[in-house]
Amino acid sequence: xxxxxxxxxxxxxxxxxxxxxxxxxxxxxxxxxxxxxxxxxxxxxxxxxxxxxxxxxxxxxxxxxxxxxxxxxxxxxxxxxxxxxxxxxxxxxxxxxxxxxxxxxxxxxxxxxxxxxxxxxxxxxxxxxxxxxxxxxxxxxxxxxxxxxxxxxxxxxxxxxxxxxxxxxxxxxxxxxxxxxxxxxxxxxxxxxxxxxxxxxxxxxxxxxxxxxxxxxxxxxxxxxxxxxxxxxxxxxxxxxxxxxxxxxxxxxxxxxxxxxxxxxxxxxxxxxxxxxxxxxxxxxxxxxxxxxxxxxxxxxxxxxxxxxxxxxxxxxxxxxxxxxxxxxxxxxxxxxxxxxxxxxxxxxxxxxxxxxxxxxxxxxxxxxxxxxxxxxx
Amino acid sequence: xxxxxxxxxxxxxxxxxxxxxxxxxxxxxxxxxxxxxxxxxxxxxxxxxxxxxxxxxxxxxxxxxxxxxxxxxxxxxxxxxxxxxxxxxxxxxxxxxxxxxxxxxxxxxxxxxxxxxxxxxxxxxxxxxxxxxxxxxxxxxxxxxxxxxxxxxxxxxxxxxxxxxxxxxxxxxxxxxxxxxxxxxxxxxxxxxxxxxxxxxxxxxxxxxxxxxxxxxxxxxxxxxxxxxxxxxxxxxxxxxxxxxxxxxxxxxxxxxxxxxxxxxxxxxxxxxxxxxxxxxxxxxxxxx
Amino acid sequence: xxxxxxxxxxxxxxxxxxxxxxxxxxxxxxxxxxxxxxxxxxxxxxxxxxxxxxxxxxxxxxxxxxxxxxxxxxxxxxxxxxxxxxxxxxxxxxxxxxxxxxxxxxxxxxxxxxxxxxxxxxxxxxxxxxxxxxxxxxxxxxxxxxxxxxxxxxxxxxxxxxxxxxxxxxxxxxxxxxxxxxxxxxxxxxxxxxxxxxxxxxxxxxxxxxxxxxxxxxxxxxxxxxxxxxxxxxxxxxxxxxxxxxxxxxxxxxxxx
Numbered sequence: 001x002x003x004x005x006x007x008x009x010x011x012x013x014x015x016x017x018x019x020x021x022x023x024x025x026x027x028x029x030x031x032x033x034x035x036x037x038x039x040x041x042x043x044x045x046x047x048x049x050x051x052x053x054x055x056x057x058x059x060x061x062x063x064x065x066x067x068x069x070x071x072x073x074x075x076x077x078x079x080x081x082x083x084x085x086x087x088x089x090x091x092x093x094x095x096x097x098x099x100x101x102x103x104x105x106x107x108x109x110x111x112x113x114x115x116x117x118x119x120x121x122x123x124x125x126x127x128x129x130x131x132x133x134x135x136x137x138x139x140x141x142x143x144x145x146x147x148x149x150x151x152x153x154x155x156x157x158x159x160x161x162x163x164x165x166x167x168x169x170x171x172x173x174x175x176x177x178x179x180x181x182x183x184x185x186x187x188x189x190x191x192x193x194x195x196x197x198x199x200x201x202x203x204x205x206x207x208x209x210x211x212x213x214x215x216x217x218x219x220x221x222x223x224x225x226x227x228x229x230x231x232x233x234x235x236x237x238x239x240x241x242x243x244x245x246x247x248x249x250x251x252x253x254x255x256x257x258x259x260x261x262x263x264x265x266x267x268x269x270x271x272x273x274x275x276x277x278x279x280x281x282x283x284x285x286x287x288x289x290x291x292x293x294x295x296x297x298x299x300x301x302x303x304x305x306x307x308x309x310x311x312x313x314x315x316x317x318x319x320x321x322x323x324x325x326x327x328x329x330x331x332x333x334x335x336x337x338x339x340x341x342x343x344x345x346x347x348x349x350x351x352x353x354x355x356x357x358x359x360x361x362x363x364x365x366x367x368x369x370x371x372x373x374x375x376x377x378x
Numbered sequence: 379x380x381x382x383x384x385x386x387x388x389x390x391x392x393x394x395x396x397x398x399x400x401x402x403x404x405x406x407x408x409x410x411x412x413x414x415x416x417x418x419x420x421x422x423x424x425x426x427x428x429x430x431x432x433x434x435x436x437x438x439x440x441x442x443x444x445x446x447x448x449x450x451x452x453x454x455x456x457x458x459x460x461x462x463x464x465x466x467x468x469x470x471x472x473x474x475x476x477x478x479x480x481x482x483x484x485x486x487x488x489x490x491x492x493x494x495x496x497x498x499x500x501x502x503x504x505x506x507x508x509x510x511x512x513x514x515x516x517x518x519x520x521x522x523x524x525x526x527x528x529x530x531x532x533x534x535x536x537x538x539x540x541x542x543x544x545x546x547x548x549x550x551x552x553x554x555x556x557x558x559x560x561x562x563x564x565x566x567x568x569x570x571x572x573x574x575x576x577x578x579x580x581x582x583x584x585x586x587x588x589x590x591x592x593x594x595x596x597x598x599x600x601x602x603x604x605x606x607x608x609x610x611x612x613x614x615x616x617x618x619x620x621x622x623x624x625x626x627x628x629x630x631x632x633x634x635x636x637x638x639x640x641x642x643x644x645x646x647x648x649x650x651x652x653x654x655x656x657x658x659x660x661x662x663x664x665x666x667x
Numbered sequence: 668x669x670x671x672x673x674x675x676x677x678x679x680x681x682x683x684x685x686x687x688x689x690x691x692x693x694x695x696x697x698x699x700x701x702x703x704x705x706x707x708x709x710x711x712x713x714x715x716x717x718x719x720x721x722x723x724x725x726x727x728x729x730x731x732x733x734x735x736x737x738x739x740x741x742x743x744x745x746x747x748x749x750x751x752x753x754x755x756x757x758x759x760x761x762x763x764x765x766x767x768x769x770x771x772x773x774x775x776x777x778x779x780x781x782x783x784x785x786x787x788x789x790x791x792x793x794x795x796x797x798x799x800x801x802x803x804x805x806x807x808x809x810x811x812x813x814x815x816x817x818x819x820x821x822x823x824x825x826x827x828x829x830x831x832x833x834x835x836x837x838x839x840x841x842x843x844x845x846x847x848x849x850x851x852x853x854x855x856x857x858x859x860x861x862x863x864x865x866x867x868x869x870x871x872x873x874x875x876x877x878x879x880x881x882x883x884x885x886x887x888x889x890x891x892x893x894x895x896x897x898x899x900x901x902x903x904x905x906x907x908x909x910x911x912x913x914x915x916x917x918x919x920x921x922x923x924x
Contacts, residue, residue: 054469058469060468060469060472060473062472110648110652114651114655115468116467116468116469117413117468117472117611118607118651118655120468120469120472121603121607121647121651122647122648122651122652124600124603125604125644125645125647125648125651126644126648128600128640128644129641129644129645129648132637132640132641132644133641136637136638136641202784202785203784206783206784206785207773207777207781207783207784208781208782208783208784210770210773211770211773211774214759214762214770217759217760217761217762218757218758218759218760220757221757221758221759221830222770222774223741223742224719224721224741224742224745224750224751224757225745225750225770225771225774225775225830225831225833225834226742226745226746226771226774226775226778226779226834227742227774227779227780228742228779228780229742231779231780232780235780235782265596265600269476269480272473272476276473305488306484306487306488308480308484308487309481309484309485309487309488311480311484312477312478312480312481312483312484313481315477315480316459316474316477316478316481319470319473319474319477320459320474
């Protein structure tokens with residue numbers, strides 16, 4: 001982990017933490033309510049997972065709802081059938097995530113050998129199968145209506161069973177609401193999202209991430225220097241599925257209900273929309289995209305019946321005019337200037353020191369690495 | 379026996395709708411290398427335009443207006459938005475066409491509302507015909523015949539005209555087509571508009587059977603992708619074969635085990651992708667590692 | 668006969684009835700620089716693709732270091748020690764020359780798959796050294812930090828070789844490494860390739876007869892998918908069949924290497 005710190009990791013860690021802590025209050029100031037803030041963080045976990053697959057591995061999955069809803073349904077069913085008296089949040093969420101991961105490994109093993117459109121269509125096929133099975137298996141899943149209510153899961157820590165609906169102590173913050181707006185749900189989700197974010201950052205900057213990028217950039221070459229592209233893709237797919245399942249499980253438990261829409265094609269599409277608008281190949285893009293769209297959805301859909309039309313227009317506009325997404329474009333234009341002035345990364349320094357050995361062939365011109373993916377952090 | 383025959387006929391009708399949509403999808407992919415997730419939008423626009431015109435001027439004018447309107451829309455789409463995406467990586471294409479599909483669907487919802495609409499049908503066509511042991515709606519039979527005629531015409535276009543030559547050649551070898559010269563751009567636009575028009579025409583013609591809602595386009599598009607995969611991306615006859623197969627499969631499964639009807643077609647798609655990804659009649663291009 | 672590093676037995680590639688390669692018995696000893704020549708359509712690239720694993724053989728077998736690798740995947744073969752450079756330079760265009768080579772070195776070091784999340788600085792050093800060496804051997808030191816997509820054609824071709832080299836192969840397959848290069852560039856690259864053959868085995872497809880005659884230890888001539896002849900440059904030059912099939916268009920002066 002020391003490497004991550006070396007290239008801006010500490011600053012990233014601090015800024016992200018600050019952002020997550022301050023978010024609900026700033027959100028309140030623009031008319032967002034705390035419950036929505038929690039939901040945004042939860043769905044963002046899935047978006048981050050989705051982005052690992054789309055942005056860094058270059059695979060567009062059109063069926064991620066099967067992990068999201070799948071994780072949710074499994075978590076809900078575990079609560080209802082196996083722990084109705086002692087609803088344990090850890091177990092439910094863990095179970096949901098595990099189920100989603102297993103599904104991702106199965107689907108992934110089959111799908112990752114296919115290219116482009118065929119990959120997208122296969123993920124779509126599986127997701128649709130699961131959708132219709134869930135819809136039809138009314139006895140278990142409640143069919144179209146889904147599962148309306150299930151026991152409130154408690155979080156056991158040591159001797160305590162914590163009800164996550166508990167609010168923080170009251171403390172008035174003026175236009176930023178009141179501290180008691182925040183429930184422990186938000187705290188838990190914030191911690192989980194933070195860990196996921198830092199972990200994703202480390203992963204994408206690791207050797208694993210480097211190889212994923214290489215495979216995305218030129219798969220033929222990658223195979224012929226000895227990388228097993230399918231294996232890497234499968235790993236990315238599994239991680240992506242796991243995170244999405246985690247997100248779905250949390251969301252289901254938070255909402256207290258789950259319906260068949262959570263495995264539907266619109267849900268799959270939503271991850272695509274959030275990630276593209278926020279910016280693929282960025283870490284914060286998926287979170288930003290999720291936040292912006294979910295916020296607009298909540299605020300606008302109350303007043304405008306045609307909210308989804310606007311969403312579609314924004315989506316196409318971003319694809320055509322801002323191919324790096326909102327965060328990506330900001331990063332490119334403004335932070336690119338800052339990156340040039342910043343000191344070179346330790347890897348570049350290392351390379352330079354090797355070249356500076358007696359008999360080394362080059363003088364390196366400067367430390368800054370080339371290529372958009374290599375721009376240092378967000 | 380009666381139920382079976384009806385199911386078979388229903389399957390044929392449904393299958394022909396899939397064929398019509400799939401043919402457009404597949405020839406566009408074969409020629410332009412464009413994966414068009416917005417193809418369902420053509421169907422939906424056709425249905426609604428047909429509806430509006432039919433309400434004003436009668437059924438047949440509706441059927442005439444639909445493909446024309448959709449073709450125009452397709453040309454505009456081609457010129458304004460989609461051209462830079464031809465031949466690009468599949469992901470970009472899926473994304474932008476998906477966005478367009480979303481916009482179209484929501485615009486239709488805005489204009490027409492979410493409730494399903496019924497097509498105004500002249501009384502003469504709502505009758506049923508006696509087919510031996512059972513009766514069957516006359517319109518459906520008419521529709522089936524109509525689509526078959528349309529497909530024959532499209533086939534003739536592909537096989538006998540210069541533009542069609544580009545469709546056939548394009549499926550085999552895109553660079554070859556460019557080297558051969560010819561007005562590729564014009565041909566491409568025409569092929570794209572043709573595929574769209576077919577979908578639009580069928581959208582209008584099928585609406586009396588299946589009714590119209592903003593989501594109908596996408597609802598028919600997704601199974602049409604199944605058809606295209608099963609039949610083979612780029613193959614006309616693959617689309618025909620695949621469409622009939624899938625339509626019948628869906629219909630017969632509904633008869634035997636209704637909850638499985640939708641699951642089974644996606645299972646088919648998954649199996650084909652895994653075992654024979656080029657589909658039944660498709661060219662074996664580089665699909666997998 | 669010295670124990671061959673790589674040999675094929677009745678190797679063939681058929682597309683339906685069309686034989687791109689047929690009945691190829693081929694053998695190369697360690698440290699040799701073997702050129703594979705022949706008119707266009709002789710099946711040279713197909714042959715290389717079968718050796719590297721890019722294409723599956725239809726018939727026959729390939730044996731590398733005594734083990735049958737006919738069914739082994741291309742990715743695995745890289746780890747066994749067979750590396751190929753492409754006819755059209757196949758690079759990571761967004762990455763620098765150094766990064767391109769580092770990726771190859773990384774693949775060599777960590778195997779076909781590794782879930783490596785924590786960087787290990789010792790391995791980084793090893794990788795950098797391997798990449799450095801490959802760059803030096805192909806004389807790309809002065810463009811090490813340039814985005815490979817921005818390179819001149821000749822540098823791109825050399826980078827493609829360097830990438831293959833960075834996987835630490837025992838045998839290197841070069842498919843027309845000097846195609847499209849200027850005379851000087853080609854000569855320089857030829858010399859670099861000759862030097863490579865000091866330490867590893869090199870198979871090279873080329874049309875540049877000057878270069879071939881100048882640097883090869885031995886030559887295999889393919890025609891219509893079959894082996895026509897194998898021998899030293901002198902033997903091949905003197906071979907009447909080869910003259911007719913392939914070298915007929917070249918003047919005697921050109922053949923004086």
